[in-house]
Amino acid sequence: MWTTKTFLTKTKRGNIIKIVREHYLRDDLLCGSAACNTCPHKDDELVLESEPTSICALFDYPHYLILDTNVVLHQIDVLEEDALKNVIILQTVLEEVKHRNTAVFQRLLEIISNKNRKFYSFVNEHHKDTYIERNPGEKQNDRNDRAIRRASAWYETHLNINSVVGQSPRIVLLTDDEKNRNIAQNEGIVCCNVKDYIENVSGFVGLSDKLSKNVIPESCSKDALYPAHLTPTQVHEGIRNGKLYQGTFHASRDNFLEGTANINGFDKPILLQGHIGINRAVDGDVVAIELLPEEEWRRPSDIVLEDKADDPGDFLEEETLLLNSVKADKAKEEITPTGKVVGIIRRKWRQYCGILMPSRLPGATRHLFTPAEKRIPRVRIETRQSDALAAQRILVALDSWPRNSRYPLGHFVRALGPIGDKNAENEVILLEHDVPHARFSEAVLSCLPPDNWTIPEEEIKKRVDLRSTCVCSVDPPGCTDIDDALHARALAGATRAGLKRFEVGVHIADVTYFVRPDTPLDKEAAARSTTVYLVDRRIDMVPDLLSSNLCSLRGGEERLAFSCVWEIDENANILATRFHKSVIKSAAAMTYEEAQLAIDDSSRADAVATSLRTLNALAKRLKRKRLDQGALLLASPEIRFQVDSETHDPIEVQAKKLVDTNSMVEEFMLLANISVAEKLLQDFPQCALLRRHPAPPPANFDTFLKAARQQGFEIDVSTNKAFSKSLDEAVIPGRPYFNTLLRIMATRCMQQAVYFVSGSVSQDEYYHYGLACPIYTHFTSPIRRYADVMVHRLLAAALGCDTTHAALVDARRGEAQCDALNYRHRQAQHAGRASVALNTHILFRHKVAIESAVVLAVKRNALQVLIPKYGLEGPLYLPSDKFKYNEEEHYQVCDDVILKTFDEITVRLSLDRSNLQHQKLVFQLVKPYVPDFSYVVEDEGKMDVDEANQKKAKGKGDEKKRKDPANTKASKKKKAKK
Template structure:
């Protein structure tokens, strides 16, 4: 017992000495030491390094540092490995490693989109450039988190790159005497690729090229690569479009074996197949699509019933009949997940034999379809519905313009059927808005191109009744299919289904938008049950006014992004409790999944594997985003090319965006957007206040805010950067 007491007394004395020694250094210095170790958790620091980096100048403090470090190690706050000291972060991190996808925001930081189980959501985590570990946008990575005391938030550190999203980049080659660089076109690739002079091949200075990363050493600022393909001279239409396609990973052609599998499918429909379907070939049936369309996903049939109701069929191309699980066509369709509509071409999800041929609901030929059949009255009330495979024979292929003529003139073939459908569509649309749907729409642009792909004209597309009529019946079919599957239960749970989900808007963003709209004299009621009604009133109030587009665009930005998921969470924008995509399987893979699931459940099948379909949903959502980004890039390229013909000309526009360095102006006639830099406004010094969202000149107090009408001169266009610069008049 006496020995034990003596031992305890000695330990207490040692502990007191440690505390006394530590107390001679202030807590701020000790915190700096820990933060130094945490900044490079994989590295061991010697006492000499710590003294230098933390700037400990007092000889007394230097002498006592060793004892302080040992005390910190004893307390588990740092690690002592031999004669070096190390952060405990790696030890903690090994127990907390997770996976995520990198989403670069700017050259200084990125967010990590964390992988989560079905139904679980976590916030994206910020990771600063020093902690990126050479990861690039889209990479799948492993990461750990730590608390950044200086910024008072959790941040991430990437510990491993699990899978590169891509290692080839398109860009412009810049050659010097002894080496070259490729400046990537990808706006989320913030590193130039260093190219040894012997690795440029036949490429010339200024060429658009594809470069592949071959090496990236730990301490190198930029990756090293080689030129793998020369696309052509910058500015050439084919070069620029191919550049966009490569930048976003779009395929240039189908693999030969996939085309071969498609071409081997017989053109004739076997009689046995027709016998297994509902035969609608005797019903009046037609398609309505853009005048340039070659693939017809959907057709409408209509028949007046004896009881005065209408039998209306929404017939959708039966892609799942031809694209079967395990086939090469299935593999390629899943990989692409969507067709991509660039300004001058389409990158299809399916080979032409299917997309424009067998699957397309072309006129005057028998075609296989998957249909939603409704018995309705003239008010849009549905009395009965059924789903199943059909065979149809389209009587007519209408363009939207031709269908609109029949609506406006009440003349022409099938005008009675089209007007009946249009009247019912109006009722469906009115009911939808009464039930909480939101009516904001993005403005699409139409380019007129010459034989070389150069834009000669640019006008906003106008949506008329013919477009809205088709939209309403597609929405009806999508909604009713989703509701039908949701009601099916297995062990008390809904069957697995692919849903199109649109979450509620962020309350903070809505509040900011309400403040923004108030500047134009519009009031919004943000009471939960009145938001949609209030937003729709705003749409009516701004129609035809100068601020219409800017307000509608700002409203759209407050909304969440729609995604595909197996979670039946509803669609806020449409005001539907359950919604899916059933109506465009030629161009969207999720619709193919929905067709398969619907048929499986019609055949009394058990609930499908939720995890498998959730993974496919995530892939489809990701590919949809890539497609949208590529489409925007091609539009921006053509806008820049179009505006290059108007250098020096004066035009009218509206302030559409404000930043610390300049304001964006959207031109009235063409919707082209460009930047006025404050540095070019030399008559005053302009400063942007993000709280008031107002730009003010410090000398003359001239102000600019969103929605202001201005006159600008087209100063410069840059096809490589896809940018337009203006000067304020």
């Protein structure tokens, strides 16, 4: 049978059309219970047990649970535990959860698919006895509650009539909606709220800890610390009439009492300060902002708030310090539009990693949780497991934030492992940066070819056979996911200008041959978007069989490739470009150092060495052309850890050494990416996937320019070409690292490069500022970047060599994927940096070092310093009773000691482990010496062995020079006379 609904609607042209919707109903849908002797179940359809064991003390009889929508949405962490079984999920609930929260919906589907959990999905919306129409004037939510009650009553009756005698399970409806519960009880349905049910479950320790504390009335005014948020209607009306603005809240990493929000129409981000200004917004929330009057606008704080292990939880003293620092005399250009949060449009809460801070009161169940991410406030949770969890990294979800609580409320989700355990700490990094890292599913693995796969002969016939060409790869040591290989060979004849001609090819792993569109493998790769590199492990985008084997261009093995081949003259002018699918056999898989040795070894005249020399010579000319066009040579502190072969713990670090072959590979990868971008734009002007790098706003350079001026350099940032020239000229004799430091700071003035679809922005916005090129994309790393997979498919469609990809030419789909790519790329970068920080902390657990450092920034109460040897940076706090901060020129002064940006200093480096959550490296000033403040290295006996060894390794350190009689002024004068 079926029901029909008829609607009359009016089109844009004014025509009236009739819409008829049919809804089919059935009487043969199965109830899923093994106790039922009427429904014709198959064995694999018997989900609900015939005699379910009651685990709740409130109900001493066998029963099935039916959940309403809010129980699923708010208590999914409880549902994921093995405690609850024999649960009926109605179609009404499933569809509403899907509409309201896709993440919870996916988690629910995983529970339902686990046969051991005994969760049964019943299609109540298509059963003739459980389907109901929406009444006139009835809200959709009320109709859904009525549908859930109808299905609960039907199940109760159906099982009572059709079950085997003595095997008639009851139905218990779990709902936290008091109105719905009262109506259901009046209709004879057994009901219970979630809290009462879970707290009376026996045999599952800690289950009640996972309960969400989500029911908090916003109108609460008792001892309110925060203003009430506006209602959604008030927010919508305020935004529409221009009194309010919408933006995403970004909390400060240095200061939990400060944040910003970017709003269209404002050149600068809107500043939000203090607990009233932030008003319970959490990093990532979409908020409604009211702009303050212009006379109340302030500037961002230059205070760095310390993260103290014994924080009493009172922010009033810290807030006074913050607000006083921004109300001082200030330059007008530093004033920033300032506002306050008046409403929450959309929460972006997730699960957070951290540690528990047990209450000092014996027997207490309410405790504070400190998140690993400093931008997230502490969370109040309830648990009876505090003794066991105190030494664990744990996962906590946020539930609500009432007005009368300094902290948001949340609940415990699960333990990750002991604090300090490397596996647990890596898990924290991956979870905190939202890196998908679960094992590849069986569905994904089923898409892979067999381990002994070889290239089919018919596939070779479709491609250009380059197996006899001398192709080689050049990569970092230990690289197993080899994306790219190169070749170069001289061509007969010369150009009209008499220049030699060469054929140069870049050959990229053809990942798209294995990763077909819309397969489980493709969807997983798209969801991951990028391979994530931690210090001691790699989270692959595609399974290892592809990343390290069948797609990796290993030496001496035949591989499928996508080739970009140029005809190029000796001055690196491109004469012709072609693209084709190919088959290659790499002659050698070399490291950068091995390739450099082959180039430098004049006795070698083999094909590989000759090819590398040609590539190196052409690369230098290509680089010179790029720099002449205004490309920037920026820098970042990069280090490599030496790890113990058994424990895999770091034992030392060293700066990454760059040789000519690093630059050689980079130049040809850049050239291939540019060539492919031009081809894609030519063939797909509206949906080419490109990468752009916006020019930084002038305000980004303010602090950087002021710091450079203190060192006597006027940096011209009017264009990237002028900027590049200024950076080249900013050299201080005797300070070779100064120019590198300048480039590191210049990098931090840049905006993030992003993926985009060509039709989504105007062509003048395609420009890549850092590379000084009008168009760019990513083509050369499809093993580790999904963007390159998309580019390969577009290029294949443009060449007509894979027609199945033509259907993927969809601008709207491309834009959505670009957003995901940009997000995953950022998170992967942050995860990599967090891994470096973790391993640095491990390195310093039993070590103290005295090292040279450079001042990166001067704050009101601290110096931000960089240790070049370790690539580390952090705050060196300065006491206000000794140092005075010059706001106009941004330097600190104590007597005759002046500390400003770019100054070289000496610091003592040690690990502070007193705060278990935020273990941090402590920087202490050694030189220049400040009485009663600087750490003085005088007595080696007071230092531990590692510190003494560190001093000895430094050779003639500054402090040893002071002790050595040969370094006294008198001795130096005698030496000078001699």
